[in-house]
Amino acid sequence: MTPQRPTATLAKHLQTDLFRALCDPTRAEVLRRLAGARRPQTVTEIAHCCGVHISGVSRHLAVLRRAGVVHAVREGRQVRYQLDCENVARTLRGLADAL
Amino acid sequence: MTPQRPTATLAKHLQTDLFRALCDPTRAEVLRRLAGARRPQTVTEIAHCCGVHISGVSRHLAVLRRAGVVHAVREGRQVRYQLDCENVARTLRGLADAL
DNA sequence: TCATTACTTGCATGTTTGCGCAAACGTGCT
DNA sequence: AGCACGTTTGCGCAAACATGCAAGTAATGA
Numbered sequence: 001m002t003p004q005r006p007t008a009t010l011a012k013h014l015q016t017d018l019f020r021a022l023c024d025p026t027r028a029e030v031l032r033r034l035a036g037a038r039r040p041q042t043v044t045e046i047a048h049c050c051g052v053h054i055s056g057v058s059r060h061l062a063v064l065r066r067a068g069v070v071h072a073v074r075e076g077r078q079v080r081y082q083l084d085c086e087n088v089a090r091t092l093r094g095l096a097d098a099l
Numbered sequence: 100m101t102p103q104r105p106t107a108t109l110a111k112h113l114q115t116d117l118f119r120a121l122c123d124p125t126r127a128e129v130l131r132r133l134a135g136a137r138r139p140q141t142v143t144e145i146a147h148c149c150g151v152h153i154s155g156v157s158r159h160l161a162v163l164r165r166a167g168v169v170h171a172v173r174e175g176r177q178v179r180y181q182l183d184c185e186n187v188a189r190t191l192r193g194l195a196d197a198l
Numbered sequence: 199t200c201a202t203t204a205c206t207t208g209c210a211t212g213t214t215t216g217c218g219c220a221a222a223c224g225t226g227c228t
Numbered sequence: 229a230g231c232a233c234g235t236t237t238g239c240g241c242a243a244a245c246a247t248g249c250a251a252g253t254a255a256t257g258a
Contacts, residue, residue, distance in 0.1 A: 010134045019122040026216080028113050035109045035198070043235060053218050058236055077225045077234045085198040092195040099134070099184040099191075125246080142205060152248055157206055159246090176204045176255045
């Protein structure tokens with residue numbers, strides 16, 4: 001590891017992709033649901049709590065998945081989504097430290 | 100302090116306002132500039148580095164200021180903007196811990 | 199007071215984003 | 229194969245957003 005100047009470190013950690021994923025109220029609602037549930041949730045289950053059509057929830061979950069916030073596991077016909085706490089927390093701490 | 104269940108803690112820390120401010124590439128560019136400079140920057144100085152009209156930069160800075168990411172100090176005719184690292188880092192760590 | 203500089207704000211415009219609906223896709227069951 | 233169920237995706241629409249220009253405000257100096 002070569003030591004980096006603070007600016008370079010910050011630039012590396014200041015990626016907008018994650019924030020783009022977290023900036024929507026509905027997606028925040030989804031995340032709260034996932035965090036509060038004791039097991040991975042299906043799209044339909046999530047759609048029940050936030051007043052949005054299932055197709056919309058599916059899209060939101062795709063955004064979160066691409067950003068590495070959640071990951072999906074197929075289970076028969078349904079897909080269960082789960083928070084990737086480790087990954088998100090690591091990124092946030094990285095940025096906090098860079099500041 | 101009353102102990103809180105993880106969900107409640109997360110709900111409190113999962114505010115979209117901050118992420119909304121951080122999710123724009125131009126604003127990220129502005130923040131990099133502010134972090135790299137050794138003293139608070141004027142709107143004109145910031146506008147030079149990111150290829151956006153001064154009025155746009157001014158707007159972006161207003162968004163960042165409302166979100167508590169930067170704060171402004173008037174200095175004669177110019178306004179110097181500075182990162183509020185403490186505040187942002189505290190919020191990010193709070194969320195990371197809640198996860 | 200008038201001119202100049204630095205920043206902010208109203209307005210118009212093009213782009214992005216979230217949304218519901220309907221069709222398509224994938225999976226399991228008979 | 230045919231069907232039902234759960235999820236994803238194409239499409240169109242309306243609201244939100246970023247941007248440049250021009251007008252407005254604030255501060256400094258002649």
